[in-house]
Amino acid sequence: MDLAETSAWITYLRNDSLLQPLWDSLRLNYSDYLRSPLFPIVLTVSSYFIICLPYLICDIMGDRWAWVQQFKIQPNRRPTASTLLHCASVTLYNHVFLVFPASVAQWAWRPPVDLPERAPTLLELIAGVIGNLLLFDFQYFIWHLLHHRIRWLYVTFHAIHHNYSSPFALATQCLGGWELVTVGFWTTLNPMILRCHLLTTWAFMVLHVYVSIEDHCGYDFPWSTSRVIPFGIYGGPSKHDVHHQKPNTNFAPHFSHWDKIFGTHADFSFCTPVK
Ligand SMILES: [Zn+2]
Numbered sequence: 001m002d003l004a005e006t007s008a009w010i011t012y013l014r015n016d017s018l019l020q021p022l023w024d025s026l027r028l029n030y031s032d033y034l035r036s037p038l039f040p041i042v043l044t045v046s047s048y049f050i051i052c053l054p055y056l057i058c059d060i061m062g063d064r065w066a067w068v069q070q071f072k073i074q075p076n077r078r079p080t081a082s083t084l085l086h087c088a089s090v091t092l093y094n095h096v097f098l099v100f101p102a103s104v105a106q107w108a109w110r111p112p113v114d115l116p117e118r119a120p121t122l123l124e125l126i127a128g129v130i131g132n133l134l135l136f137d138f139q140y141f142i143w144h145l146l147h148h149r150i151r152w153l154y155v156t157f158h159a160i161h162h163n164y165s166s167p168f169a170l171a172t173q174c175l176g177g178w179e180l181v182t183v184g185f186w187t188t189l190n191p192m193i194l195r196c197h198l199l200t201t202w203a204f205m206v207l208h209v210y211v212s213i214e215d216h217c218g219y220d221f222p223w224s225t226s227r228v229i230p231f232g233i234y235g236g237p238s239k240h241d242v243h244h245q246k247p248n249t250n251f252a253p254h255f256s257h258w259d260k261i262f263g264t265h266a267d268f269s270f271c272t273p274v275k
């Protein structure tokens, strides 16, 4: 891409009016729902189950879908009915005892948010989403490193997530309560710190759910984020799969730079697939 093309792209992305019709339609037709403090929770919880579903179907179909199975990272290790049920029950427990009470508290104590008239530009939205992913990546890298290096933290809070050395989509939220609360807190707080537009915040939340599930899905499809994003700057499913096989590597959830800086980065070639 030459300089003229690059500047034409930037002008296009900075165009104020691109997202305005979408924002106006949302703002004018669904204002009551969007202003509710419950909306971000409903958005992320429903995104989680909707995005998990196709991966779950791939797991259940197994060898009947040979084309899909060629992308399985650990081809000989598939979740069994009991592992799927265990993760589903942990997820249900977390939702009943943590997410639901947090939702009620938000609904009771937080006033409805104001919807601004102006939509973000596409450039603001993309920059906001990337900024949020980078900030979360840094926070979780530190949290994750400490929860592996300090035995008490590992055993008490993080070990449950390492029940499975061959991850699958439903293992994404097979988490202890403290980890779920921490992740939810940063996902809510970071867009406020970065002063993001609500549309940017919601786009980040849905994308964050997607990339977190993709990290655990157990498949390295041709459209995996690590394949689409060049120069190895993004970890994606194969890198996080390595973390579940070799838990002292690949602590960052999304990008590769923190693990490279701290010497904890490992490629899939470092692992011997378990038969
Ligand atoms: Zn994981």
Ligand SMILES: [Zn+2]
Pocket (backbone or CB within 6 Å): 144, 148, 158, 161, 162, 243, 247
């Ligand atoms: Zn871990």
